[in-house]
Amino acid sequence: MTHKVLLLPGDGIGPEIAAQAARLLKACQDAGLDIDVEEALVGGAAYDAHGDPLPEETLDKAKAASAILLGAVGGPKWDKIEDLSKRPEKGLLGLRKNLGLFGNLRPAMLYPQLASASSLKPELVAGLDIMIVRELTGGIYFGQPRGIEERNGERVGFNTYVYSESEIERIGRVAFEMAQKRGKKLCSVDKANVLEVTILWREVMERLAPEYPDVELSHMYVDNAAMQLVRAPKQFDVVVTGNMFGDILSDAAAMLTGSIGMLPSASLNESGQGMYEPCHGSAPDIAGKNIANPLAMMLSVAMMLRYSLGENAMAERIEAAVGSVLDDGLRTADIASEGMQTIGTDAMGDAVLVAF
Amino acid sequence: MTHKVLLLPGDGIGPEIAAQAARLLKACQDAGLDIDVEEALVGGAAYDAHGDPLPEETLDKAKAASAILLGAVGGPKWDKIEDLSKRPEKGLLGLRKNLGLFGNLRPAMLYPQLASASSLKPELVAGLDIMIVRELTGGIYFGQPRGIEERNGERVGFNTYVYSESEIERIGRVAFEMAQKRGKKLCSVDKANVLEVTILWREVMERLAPEYPDVELSHMYVDNAAMQLVRAPKQFDVVVTGNMFGDILSDAAAMLTGSIGMLPSASLNESGQGMYEPCHGSAPDIAGKNIANPLAMMLSVAMMLRYSLGENAMAERIEAAVGSVLDDGLRTADIASEGMQTIGTDAMGDAVLVAF
Ligand SMILES: CC(C)[C@H](C(=O)O)[C@@H](O)C(=O)O
Ligand SMILES: CC(C)[C@H](C(=O)O)[C@@H](O)C(=O)O
Numbered sequence: 001m002t003h004k005v006l007l008l009p010g011d012g013i014g015p016e017i018a019a020q021a022a023r024l025l026k027a028c029q030d031a032g033l034d035i036d037v038e039e040a041l042v043g044g045a046a047y048d049a050h051g052d053p054l055p056e057e058t059l060d061k062a063k064a065a066s067a068i069l070l071g072a073v074g075g076p077k078w079d080k081i082e083d084l085s086k087r088p089e090k091g092l093l094g095l096r097k098n099l100g101l102f103g104n105l106r107p108a109m110l111y112p113q114l115a116s117a118s119s120l121k122p123e124l125v126a127g128l129d130i131m132i133v134r135e136l137t138g139g140i141y142f143g144q145p146r147g148i149e150e151r152n153g154e155r156v157g158f159n160t161y162v163y164s165e166s167e168i169e170r171i172g173r174v175a176f177e178m179a180q181k182r183g184k185k186l187c188s189v190d191k192a193n194v195l196e197v198t199i200l201w202r203e204v205m206e207r208l209a210p211e212y213p214d215v216e217l218s219h220m221y222v223d224n225a226a227m228q229l230v231r232a233p234k235q236f237d238v239v240v241t242g243n244m245f246g247d248i249l250s251d252a253a254a255m256l257t258g259s260i261g262m263l264p265s266a267s268l269n270e271s272g273q274g275m276y277e278p279c280h281g282s283a284p285d286i287a288g289k290n291i292a293n294p295l296a297m298m299l300s301v302a303m304m305l306r307y308s309l310g311e312n313a314m315a316e317r318i319e320a321a322v323g324s325v326l327d328d329g330l331r332t333a334d335i336a337s338e339g340m341q342t343i344g345t346d347a348m349g350d351a352v353l354v355a356f
Numbered sequence: 357m358t359h360k361v362l363l364l365p366g367d368g369i370g371p372e373i374a375a376q377a378a379r380l381l382k383a384c385q386d387a388g389l390d391i392d393v394e395e396a397l398v399g400g401a402a403y404d405a406h407g408d409p410l411p412e413e414t415l416d417k418a419k420a421a422s423a424i425l426l427g428a429v430g431g432p433k434w435d436k437i438e439d440l441s442k443r444p445e446k447g448l449l450g451l452r453k454n455l456g457l458f459g460n461l462r463p464a465m466l467y468p469q470l471a472s473a474s475s476l477k478p479e480l481v482a483g484l485d486i487m488i489v490r491e492l493t494g495g496i497y498f499g500q501p502r503g504i505e506e507r508n509g510e511r512v513g514f515n516t517y518v519y520s521e522s523e524i525e526r527i528g529r530v531a532f533e534m535a536q537k538r539g540k541k542l543c544s545v546d547k548a549n550v551l552e553v554t555i556l557w558r559e560v561m562e563r564l565a566p567e568y569p570d571v572e573l574s575h576m577y578v579d580n581a582a583m584q585l586v587r588a589p590k591q592f593d594v595v596v597t598g599n600m601f602g603d604i605l606s607d608a609a610a611m612l613t614g615s616i617g618m619l620p621s622a623s624l625n626e627s628g629q630g631m632y633e634p635c636h637g638s639a640p641d642i643a644g645k646n647i648a649n650p651l652a653m654m655l656s657v658a659m660m661l662r663y664s665l666g667e668n669a670m671a672e673r674i675e676a677a678v679g680s681v682l683d684d685g686l687r688t689a690d691i692a693s694e695g696m697q698t699i700g701t702d703a704m705g706d707a708v709l710v711a712f
């Protein structure tokens with residue numbers, strides 16, 4: 001059966017790195033992968049063309065696809081749009097919600113070749129390999145009621161942080177299973193000393209634990225987790241948390257590696273359909289200059305092959321190709337270092353294709 | 357006029373470090389400071405004695421005081437209390453709310469003597485001096501409705517993230533004024549691409565900006581702020597944010613220095629009354645061992661003298677004493693390093709008193 005893959009370049013550096021992903025997909029096809037690749041607009045690009053960051057056509061194509069590859073969305077150009085439902089980010093959030101992509105996997109791992117890129121001392125990050133499992137379709141991102149309204153003669157803004165037992169259980173299982181496949185340690189992050197919603201979160205995680213006796217479950221308050229990531233990140237194996245805390249902690253964890261331009265991510269639903277995207281954003285300041293790092297996007301292709309298409313061998317080929325390019329001393333500007341050769345987006349794409 | 361100072365040792369290492377603060381206060385009195393020092397129970401200690409983490413007697417004394425010095429609250433001993441309103445943290449939150457201590461100042465600065473304690477590379481943190489201004493009596497910590505209830509046959513936990521214009525304006529002014537006294541740069545942290553409450557936050561900050569033309573205001577999303585703190589913390593001067601984001605970011609920032617045992621904090625209300633406490637927590641694992649670092653607590657006394665009692669000269673004397681103790685190579689275990697002398701809590705208190 002031919003798998004449908006939808007490529008959504010998006011905004012900023014999105015189109016440039018998506019172009020490299022498209023070339024890689026082509027190479028995979030040439031190597032025998034049976035996929036059908038389509039493209040569509042999302043985010044600011046879709047807003048500019050259709051007045052809507054998630055046009056119906058894009059959503060329909062996304063629903064029909066086995067997997068989606070997304071570049072990035074957003075940028076200052078659209079920051080002045082007052083209506084949140086028209087902002088580029090809504091394209092991303094709408095895809096997550098409409099496809100039920102509740103399970104967000106954000107690996108933060110350090111490539112040995114890039115150890116010096118970290119802002120942390122080398123001994124603290126050598127061999128770093130954390131998997132952050134972030135709930136992605138609930139929590140304060142989607143909670144109702146929300147808005148800005150007049151109360152007692154002044155405006156008040158409000159959002160609702162809400163989770164049901166079944167939402168927590170669902171993401172909890174993803175995290176426990178992930179821990180079983182990895183180092184068998186799961187740290188659940190909450191703020192159960194202050195927020196009721198996270199008291200329930202902790203309780204559900206505790207309830208699941210006996211079903212995964214080989215996994216050691218611990219709990220940490222989010223403020224402490226932010227500290228521990230900076231202090232001693234290697235203490236973590238798998239971390240599970242809600243949408244908002246996950247947004248913050250996964251970015252901090254990614255940055256610990258010093259090479260966020262290398263990190264892919266996956267967002268999965270219950271049927272294994274997934275959206276794959278780099279952890280970095282749309283980086284509008286460097287867009288259109290052919291200097292963005294395409295590797296996170298190309299590694300997102302590998303992650304897609306593994307998690308949604310079951311093509312592990314092909315995924316490994318891509319990862320090996322990226323590794324050998326790094327071994328060869330090729331670097332984009334974001335991961336440049338002395339003695340290495342700095343090249344542009346296209347040239348990095350070329351190099352991976354040659355090594356593939 | 358005699359100032360009343362209330363000392364609240366609290367839990368864990370709180371009593372040990374509070375004892376050193378008490379000795380320092382006595383030394384200040386001997387040096388001519390006109391204060392009256394009282395003690396009271398709060399947190400788990402108050403719960404154990406009276407079944408209430410914030411007994412009325414403590415609250416009354418706190419209201420009558422010019423300034424409060426708090427050690428720390430909480431610990432695993434009380435983690436099983438199901439009723440959040442009886443947990444040690446409620447003592448702290450109740451004091452903040454009842455006294456209207458909305459303005460939380462959390463400096464993250466690196467002592468040159470302790471530069472090697474940071475987990476970051478020295479060049480990234482040398483000279484680090486960030487002031488995080490955190491809103492402390494609103495936001496999701498106190499928002500209503502909140503709770504855990506049954507909906508559609510399952511339990512659901514919920515909290516409300518809410519800010520009014522006047523709450524935002526009040527903390528905004530504290531932050532702008534702080535920036536005026538410092539490097540004249542203010543970074544407001546929000547999640548305005550997703551949360552309505554922080555759209556209002558950003559709007560109010562923008563509205564205040566023209567009144568402080570000498571301050572350069574910028575905005576950053578909270579996920580990016582967490583990354584930038586790890587990547588290049590010296591880009592920040594003053595950071596202003598809400599209660600929850602402030603909790604997370606101020607702990608991450610404090611940890612960047614590698615010496616959270618050195619950092620005091622202030623929580624102020626509209627009349628300048630303040631509560632002063634170390635940034636570190638109750639550290640139950642090292643409680644009662646005479647190894648905790650009392651310096652953050654002793655520096656909290658200095659911060660109190662400066663912000664609530666207007667005794668700048670005496671504050672400087674304390675800070676200078678701490679500096680000279682570090683110069684002498686004395687260290688508690690948390691900041692120990694090769695070639696330095698590791699000493700206990702009492703001995704560190706002795707050393708500061710001698711240098712004072
Ligand atoms: C762009 C934004 C809405 C998004 C989020 O907050 O989830 C991004 O920061 C991410 O982490 O994928
Ligand atoms: C103990 C806890 C309730 C408190 C908070 O979250 O505010 C602490 O983490 C702090 O930052 O002072």
